[in-house]
Amino acid sequence: MLNPLFYIRSIMLALSQIWANKTRSFLTALGIIVGVASVSAVIAALVGLKTKVLEEFEAVGASRMFIFPDRPSDAPENLYPWEDIRLKQTELDAIVTNCPSIRAISPSTDLGMSVQNGDQTITGVTVKGIWSDWHQTSGRSILIGRSFNSIDELNARQVCLLNDAAVEELQMQQDPTGSHVLLDGRRFLVIGLVETLEESIFGMNTSSAEVFIPFSMAAKLQSPNFFFIINALIESPDVAEEAESEVRFTLRKMRGIGPDEPDTFEVAAIDQFIDQFKALAAGITAIAGGIVGISLLVGGIGIMNIMLVSVSERTREIGLRKAVGATPTAILLQFLLEAVTLSFLGGFIGLAIGRLFAFGMTRIPDANLEQADIPMWAVILAFVFSGGVGVIFGMFPAIKASRLDPIEALRHE
Amino acid sequence: MLIEIRNLSKVYRVGVEEIHALRGVDLDIGSNEMVAIMGSSGSGKSTLMNMLGCLDTPTSGTYHLGGRNVGQMGARELASIRNEQMGFVFQSFELLPRQTALQNVGLPLIYASSGGGGSRRRRAKEALDRVGLSDRTTHRPNQLSGGQKQRVAIARAILNRPQILMADEPTGNLDSTTTLEILDLFAQIHAEGQTILIVTHEDDVAACCQRVIRLRDGRVDSDLPVAEDIAGRHVGGKGVRC
Structure with a gap:
């Protein structure tokens, strides 16, 4: 309907209007700039976090599963006392067989104990009772010596x-096998060195000292109703x-849970965590x-406001354009294009700022971004x-x- | 006849009050006439001008422009008539301040439905040539004198070689020397075959036309050849003699 010259001139005119009122245009576009900059920065952060998290999951392995006691949701505490729902040795054996x-x-x-080698004592060390399969389920192998x-x-x-953190803190030789350490005063023979994982965002930070003992030994040291999970x-x-x-069938049978009763435990696979994380990311x-x-x-209201001002400032210009043959549609398009150009410019600047933020994030140490x-x-x-904001809020003034x-x-x- | 107006009326409604700006005007204007429309403030001359220029539509009566009934046209058709068959010149020039003379002259082409890209610039240049401003193409309005501004506006008005050139108080903001220049330019364009309508309150400007139409209270008071109109009348204004 309208010739191409009209569109070129309208966009040029819009740009010259924006340029002629630099401060006003900038303040008007600020809402859009801030909005777009903040959303792109948040999305960039989420993308960074998601990539990182999914990588961690990959590293951990998608075939891992955790079994732990859990109250049915909404159930009163006294109906499911801890002693009843905690995992028991017999249940562990049943899962292994079935x-x-x-x-x-x-x-x-986990136990918290003091560890001593000669003069060196560390207190509050995490002592884990495990089976030898734990090295597989946790992806942490034996570097020196053997497992249980x-x-x-x-x-x-x-x-x-x-x-190695424990070896270092206890000032032992690089190969600690054959030496003895005291765990709460009991003498334990060191038979191997366990791999330390890279620092991870899931708290699997193994940079502090750790000691591992046979699960049966840990069971003896623990209180009678001690808590354990199954990897x-x-x-x-x-x-x-x-x-x-x-696992569900075995545990329900062992616990005598009726068909209509809820589980008193949880079986969680890594996949679920991934899904949960993705849901969380989507929510954010x-x-x-x-x-x-x-x-x-x-920002859109700002644009509408300034476009209204612009229309009223340029009323004579509009009159002249109509006198020389501009149709109402041509005038509408001209002002709409001006609003859209303004908001597009805002979006562009906002994205550029968001990009800068994203770049800044990648430089923050320890932020996992x-x-x-x-x-x-x-x-x-x-x-x-x-x-869209330009079109919607520019429409009324246009x-x-x-x-x-x-x-x-x-x-x- | 280029323009045929029969029993044309225009009623404005201001609140509950009705204002009869035009009360049954009959008018014929032929091709290549140069007509002055005069009348005191409130006589309806501006309203008539707006009707003739297709800026406004009548309440009753008919207006045929080149045989077409303007009263029955929609906004888009009126816009295209204004674009192709009308050229407007205003008292205060109405140039776009941030555009060059050439861009101002080319403005109607933006809204034209036809015409190739290269020829647009050429046509705008030609129009500037015709008003004697070929050396001012890249100047902006604030770099031009009042007379030059009005020449740019006239170049814009004649760009599409319209059937009618309408000037609303074209010399109202100009001194006597410049007024004479502009009137000379009008005479020159008229000599090239252009129909020109000038709304003015200056007798000496009207004296440069062929025919003078005087309005009073929304009616045609007199419609005479210029010689008869000014006969025995004191010609006021800026003392311009053409």
């Missing part, structure tokens, strides 16, 4: 494994559901989106939204301009 989809399994219980064998477990022998490795991620139902994105929606709304980046979909979304009576407009002072 769950063929599980490849490796190990209980794990069935004799160690069966006889609850006083043997232990250390990690398991399933045959493959494909049989995750089978493994889960095997939605909330950030909502906040940005508000700032875009405010090395991979923060604004994904393509967010860039497109930012432009679509800022353009309609107002297009409806001006040319005679009245030309007479306007």
